[in-house]
Amino acid sequence: MTGTTHRMVALVLLFWVGVAAVHAQDAGGGAGTASPVSLEEVLSRTGARLQWDPYRQQGALVRGGRMLSFALGSTTAVQDLSAVHRVEPPRRDGGTLEFGQDFLALALQVFPPPGQTRRISAIFIDPGHGGRDPGAIGQHTIDGEVQRVEEKDIVLTVGQRLHALLTARYPDKEIVLSRDTDDYLTLEERTTLANGIEAGPNESVIFISIHANASLNRSARGFEVWFLPPEFRRRNLVSAEDAGVEDPDVLSILNTMREEEITLESVLLARNVLSGMEGSVGLGTPNRGLREESWYVVRNAKMPSILIEVGFVTNRDEFLQLQNDAYLQRLSEGIYTGVTNFVRSFEEVGVE
Numbered sequence: 001m002t003g004t005t006h007r008m009v010a011l012v013l014l015f016w017v018g019v020a021a022v023h024a025q026d027a028g029g030g031a032g033t034a035s036p037v038s039l040e041e042v043l044s045r046t047g048a049r050l051q052w053d054p055y056r057q058q059g060a061l062v063r064g065g066r067m068l069s070f071a072l073g074s075t076t077a078v079q080d081l082s083a084v085h086r087v088e089p090p091r092r093d094g095g096t097l098e099f100g101q102d103f104l105a106l107a108l109q110v111f112p113p114p115g116q117t118r119r120i121s122a123i124f125i126d127p128g129h130g131g132r133d134p135g136a137i138g139q140h141t142i143d144g145e146v147q148r149v150e151e152k153d154i155v156l157t158v159g160q161r162l163h164a165l166l167t168a169r170y171p172d173k174e175i176v177l178s179r180d181t182d183d184y185l186t187l188e189e190r191t192t193l194a195n196g197i198e199a200g201p202n203e204s205v206i207f208i209s210i211h212a213n214a215s216l217n218r219s220a221r222g223f224e225v226w227f228l229p230p231e232f233r234r235r236n237l238v239s240a241e242d243a244g245v246e247d248p249d250v251l252s253i254l255n256t257m258r259e260e261e262i263t264l265e266s267v268l269l270a271r272n273v274l275s276g277m278e279g280s281v282g283l284g285t286p287n288r289g290l291r292e293e294s295w296y297v298v299r300n301a302k303m304p305s306i307l308i309e310v311g312f313v314t315n316r317d318e319f320l321q322l323q324n325d326a327y328l329q330r331l332s333e334g335i336y337t338g339v340t341n342f343v344r345s346f347e348e349v350g351v352e
Contacts, residue, residue, distance in 0.1 A: 036091075036098040045104070046111035059097075061107060065264075065346075066118065068110045070103070077103060079110050081261050112202060120343045121203035122174035123166055124194040126297060127159035128152070128211040131184025136214035138313025142320070149313055151212040152182065154322050158310060159210050161332035162339075169340060191300040204346070206269060207305035208339065209297045212322065213312045221315040222286030223331075225274045226307040227266045228299050229292040234259055265304035268345070273306060273338030280334025281327065285311065285318070308335060 043050060048061035048068070057072035069078045070090050077087045088100025099107075112118075128151065129135035135151025159177055167175045176197065178190050190209075197205050213220070228234075270290055278287045288309075298305045310331050311318040321327045 035101070036093070037101060037104045039097040039099070042099055042104055042107055046107045048107070048111050061111065063111045064118070066110055068107055070099075072097070077106060079106065109201065118202040118204065119347045120173060120206060121199050122176060122197045122205040123170075123339065124176045124178065124197060124205060124207045124301075124303075125159050125163055125166075126178040126190050126194070126207065126209045127155040128209060130156065130179050130182055133184055136212055136313050138214070138319045138322075140316050140319050147319075147323075149319060149323055151214075151313060154212050154310065154313070154328070155210040156180075156182065157328050158332050158335070161329060162208075162210075162335050165332060165336040166339065169336075170343075187296045187300075190297055194305075195300075195302050204265075205303045206265075206339075206342075207297070207301040207303050208273075208335070209295070209305070209307040210335075211307060211309050213309045214314045215312055216314075218314055218316070221312050221318045222288040223274075223277050223281070223311055224288035224291050224309045225270045225277075226291045226293050226295060226298065226309070227270045228263065228294055228305070230263045230267075232294050232299060234262075234299060234302070262302075262304055265346070266298075266306060269304050269339075269342045270306045272342040272345075273308060273335055276336070276338030276341065277308075277331065277334035279337065280330045285321070 039050065042048075042061070046061065046063065048063040050059055051062055052059040058069070059071075060067050060069040066080055067078075068080075070076075070087070072092060073089045075086050075089055077085045079085060085106055087103045087106060090097055090099050090103065092098070130152045133152065135155070137148065137150055139146060139148045141147075156179070160180060163175055163177050163180070166173075174197065176193070178193055179185055194205065194207050199205050213224075267290075274287065274290060293307075295307050298307050311322050313319055313322060
C-alpha cells in the first residue's frame with residue numbers, strides 16, 4: 001500500500017511539471033478580492049492532511065484515499081487524480097499558505113463532512129457467457145449416467161443470488177445484472193452497460209464478472225479472483241470534457257493517475273472477495289489465490305473490476321458441487337461478504 005501511495009504522489013508531482021508552464025502564475029500575485037483562507041482553516045474544516053514538496057512548491061490534501069493537489073501560484077487544482085479545476089492561485093503569506101474561497105469550496109466537495117463521504121452508488125454483476133455461448137462445459141459419468149453442466153447456467157445462478165443478497169442489503173444502491181436470463185451478450189455490450197451507469201462526484205461503481213473454470217488437467221480445482229495487472233494501461237479513462245483540458249500530454253498523465261486509483265481499489269475488492277469465499281466454502285474447496293490477467297471485461301471497465309472463477313467444471317468433485325443448490329448459495333454468500341466488506345471500508349474510511 002505504501003508503494004502505491006508513493007507512486008500516486010509521484011504522478012501528482014509529474015502532473016504539475018507538465019502543466020506549470022501553462023497555468024502557473026507569479027507566486028506572490030493573482031490574489032482575488034474575497035477574503036483568503038489559511039491552510040489551517042482548510043485542514044480543520046476538511047479533516048485532510050497536507051503532503052508538501054518544498055522544492056517544487058507543490059502539495060496535496062489527502063483524506064480517506066481522496067486527493068486534491070495544487071501548486072503555489074497555479075490556477076489549476078486536480079481532484080481525485082482525474083478532474084482538473086480552475087481556482088484562485090494559492091499563495092504564501094509569511095510562514096503559511098493561503099487559498100481562495102473557491103479552493104475551500106472545492107476542498108469541502110472533495111472531503112465532505114461525515115455522512116457525506118464517498119460511496120459505492122452501483123454494483124454491476126456480470127454472469128459470463130449465455131445464450132448460444134455455453135462457456136466451459138463439464139461432462140462426467142456419475143453412477144453410470146453421463147451428466148453435463150454448462151458454465152453459463154452456474155454463473156447465472158450465482159449472479160442472481162448475489163444480486164438478491166445485495167439488493168436486500170443496499171436498497172439505496174443500484175444493483176445491476178448484465179443478464180438475468182439465458183441471453184447472449186457480447187463482451188462489448190457488457191462493458192458498455194457497466195460504463196454507462198452514471199455516478200455522482202463522490203460516487204463510484206464496481207464491476208464483478210462471474211465465471212467457472214475448465215482445464216485439461218482433471219485434478220485442477222478451486223476458486224480464484226482475477227484483476228488487471230498494475231502495469232496495464234487502459235485508455236480514455238479521463239476525457240477532455242470531464243477534465244476541462246485539451247492538452248494530450250496532460251490528459252495522458254491524468255489517465256495514468258486514474259488508472260493507479262482504479263488498480264488499487266480493484267486489488268482491495270479482489271482481496272475482500274477472495275477472503276469472503278474462503279470463509280464460506282474454503283474448508284472443502286482450495287483457495288487458488290489472487291491472479292492477474294488482462295481479461296477483456298476487466299480491462300475495458302472504467303471502474304474497479306474483478307473476475308471470479310468459482311470452480312472447475314472439468315473436475316469431477318467440483319462438477320458435483322457446482323450443481324448443488326446449497327453449495328451455490330454458500331458461494332454467493334461468500335462473494336456477498338467480500339463485496340460488503342469492501343463497500344464498508346470504501347465508504348467509511350476510503351481506500352488508503
